[in-house]
Amino acid sequence: MNKLFLGAVTLLLAATSQVSRADDTVERGRYLSVAADCAACHTAPKGGQPYAGGYAITSPLGDIWASNITPSKTHGIGKYSEADFAKAVREGVRKDGAHLYPAMPYTSYAKLTDEDVHALYTYFMQDVKPVDAEARQTDLPFPFNIRASMAVWNLLYLDKATFKPDPSKDAQWNRGAYLVEGLEHCSSCHTPRGLMMQEVGSQAFAGGSLGDWYAPNITSDKIGGIGGWSDAQLAQYLKTGRVHGLAQAGGGMAEAVTNSLSKLHDEDIAAIVAYMRSVPAVAEPGASKAAFAWGDAVKAPGEQPVRGTDASPSSGGVLYSGLCASCHGAHGEGSKDGYYPSLVHNTTVGLARPQNLLAAIAKGVDREVGGEHVLMPHFSEGSHVQPLTDAEVASVATYVRTNFGPGDQVTAEQVAHMRAGGDKPLLASVPRLMLPAVIIGVLVLLALVLLVRRARAEKNKNKHNKASA
Ligand code: HEC
Ligand code: HEC
Numbered sequence: 001m002n003k004l005f006l007g008a009v010t011l012l013l014a015a016t017s018q019v020s021r022a023d024d025t026v027e028r029g030r031y032l033s034v035a036a037d038c039a040a041c042h043t044a045p046k047g048g049q050p051y052a053g054g055y056a057i058t059s060p061l062g063d064i065w066a067s068n069i070t071p072s073k074t075h076g077i078g079k080y081s082e083a084d085f086a087k088a089v090r091e092g093v094r095k096d097g098a099h100l101y102p103a104m105p106y107t108s109y110a111k112l113t114d115e116d117v118h119a120l121y122t123y124f125m126q127d128v129k130p131v132d133a134e135a136r137q138t139d140l141p142f143p144f145n146i147r148a149s150m151a152v153w154n155l156l157y158l159d160k161a162t163f164k165p166d167p168s169k170d171a172q173w174n175r176g177a178y179l180v181e182g183l184e185h186c187s188s189c190h191t192p193r194g195l196m197m198q199e200v201g202s203q204a205f206a207g208g209s210l211g212d213w214y215a216p217n218i219t220s221d222k223i224g225g226i227g228g229w230s231d232a233q234l235a236q237y238l239k240t241g242r243v244h245g246l247a248q249a250g251g252g253m254a255e256a257v258t259n260s261l262s263k264l265h266d267e268d269i270a271a272i273v274a275y276m277r278s279v280p281a282v283a284e285p286g287a288s289k290a291a292f293a294w295g296d297a298v299k300a301p302g303e304q305p306v307r308g309t310d311a312s313p314s315s316g317g318v319l320y321s322g323l324c325a326s327c328h329g330a331h332g333e334g335s336k337d338g339y340y341p342s343l344v345h346n347t348t349v350g351l352a353r354p355q356n357l358l359a360a361i362a363k364g365v366d367r368e369v370g371g372e373h374v375l376m377p378h379f380s381e382g383s384h385v386q387p388l389t390d391a392e393v394a395s396v397a398t399y400v401r402t403n404f405g406p407g408d409q410v411t412a413e414q415v416a417h418m419r420a421g422g423d424k425p426l427l428a429s430v431p432r433l434m435l436p437a438v439i440i441g442v443l444v445l446l447a448l449v450l451l452v453r454r455a456r457a458e459k460n461k462n463k464h465n466k467a468s469a
């Protein structure tokens with residue numbers, strides 16, 4: 001009887017420890033999915049079912065719709081084995097063999113360890129609710145609808161090596177590298193893209209246009225990047241999306257903070273900070289002073305803002321007093337509690353490119369951290385405050401830049417360009433009919449470059465072999 005009892009207890013204990021180990025894996029997978037921000041793209045905005053797809057990533061080539069990645073057997077990834085899942089996440093190849101577009105950041109996720117892919121898979125299969133509904137399909141124009149062309153692209157630009165810690169660096173730095181380069185895929189926004197939409201490695205984190213918003217230079221450059229920020233400021237920015245008298249997170253950064261960064265453990269934030277400190281400095285064209293350092297011009301009490309104060313209703317000064325001053329203060333000083341940020345000593349106002357100032361006015365700001373919702377109204381079509389024309393946005397932005405920033409003139413053309421989706425890579429601006437020829441030309445060129453490189457590597461190897469013989 002006693003033996004039976006003991007046996008039962010042992011079995012029960014074994015079973016619960018099995019269960020808790022499986023639970024641990026699910027919990028780890030959940031945390032990883034937050035760090036990798038899978039929901040940002042795979043969940044439709046405003047109450048979409050978790051991971052059921054329906055969010056469009058706007059690319060210069062057209063909208064790319066994120067898939068349903070719930071474990072639905074009919075419309076999701078319910079039939080994916082762990083190997084299928086790993087191939088999709090790290091190599092950008094679907095179960096049916098079709099290639100994914102790099103709007104899915106598999107070039108970053110390629111760094112994920114087998115262990116982490118396993119935990120992610122376990123979480124998706126065991127804990128995510130299946131949704132049997134079709135997500136919208138992507139339909140890019142010819143020739144971009146030929147998914148097989150991505151195989152060539154991958155050959156050139158996908159580094160399949162999973163993350164290998166650098167033994168010359170400490171554990172914190174390595175954790176940071178893994179988070180920044182892999183899970184958090186910071187470079188997918190902050191690194192400029194080249195002709196073929198690839199990230200330009202030599203310019204890592206030097207800034208990239210996302211269309212309307214611009215992901216600024218976050219290299220360690222003291223003037224062009226974030227070299228002048230303290231560790232504490234950087235950690236607070238990532239965790240909360242705002243540092244009074246320095247910067248706020250709008251656009252895609254607000255989404256990254258809301259869905260991912262604000263939910264990371266403090267040690268992981270510290271690791272990201274440690275890694276970002278070591279990113280080589282890249283200078284920012286046109287920056288003569290750190291973006292946060294502008295704005296002392298009108299700090300003296302009683303001093304009046306300068307230009308743009310003529311009385312016409314579309315003058316920058318009149319627009320600023322009527323539309324902005326109620327929240328940001330007549331002198332751009334913001335509110336005392338910091339809820340409404342100061343526009344003096346504000347990177348968005350002081351960056352060499354005015355793009356994010358224009359995007360903030362045209363699109364507003366929307367971020368949620370720890371239950372607190374931060375909202376700035378937008379001033380475009382449908383604004384509940386007042387829709388502004390391109391010329392009016394330019395005029396109020398010029399007023400803001402003149403008084404609180406680097407003092408350049410913003411033109412209506414710059415606003416129109418931002419509203420139309422910003423800079424496009426060369427590839428998208430070539431007339432449609434010429435595209436196949438251009439692509440083939442570029443691929444041939446790249447293939448040649450690769451051949452030459454390989455030949456050189458062979459030569460070096462031979463030399464080396466000879467030397468060591
Ligand atoms: C920046 C946006 C973005 C993020 C973040 C993202 N994905 Fe995706 N994902 C996409 C897009 C877009 C597609 C569809 C691409 C296409 O149709 O070529 C996709 C496709 C997939 C597919 C292929 C499914 C199928 O059969 O069509 C899987 C699996 C997947 N993602 C898993 C994940 C996981 C897991 C994460 C987090 C670790 C993640 N994704 C994060 C954008 C994203
Ligand atoms: C989805 C695109 C996206 C991703 C992913 C992203 N960022 Fe950003 N980031 C932006 C944008 C856009 C801004 C500008 C926000 C603003 O000014 O309101 C920004 C701003 C910043 C700033 C402030 C720069 C300044 O001068 O004000 C820092 C620092 C930063 N990001 C770091 C990171 C790090 C570290 C990661 C990865 C953990 C990351 N970002 C991931 C888009 C992104």
Ligand code: HEC
Pocket residue numbers: 241242247248249250251320323324325326327328339340341343348349357360361365367374375376377379396400
């Ligand atoms: C109803 C109050 C309100 C009004 C009106 C308003 N703002 Fe804002 N503004 C905010 C809030 C709230 C934020 C976000 C603060 C944060 O991110 O923590 C913000 C952020 C900003 C930012 C920083 C955006 C970023 O992402 O870095 C700029 C620049 C800005 N506002 C300029 C303006 C200008 C110019 C106007 C007038 C055309 C204006 N605001 C009108 C409340 C307002």
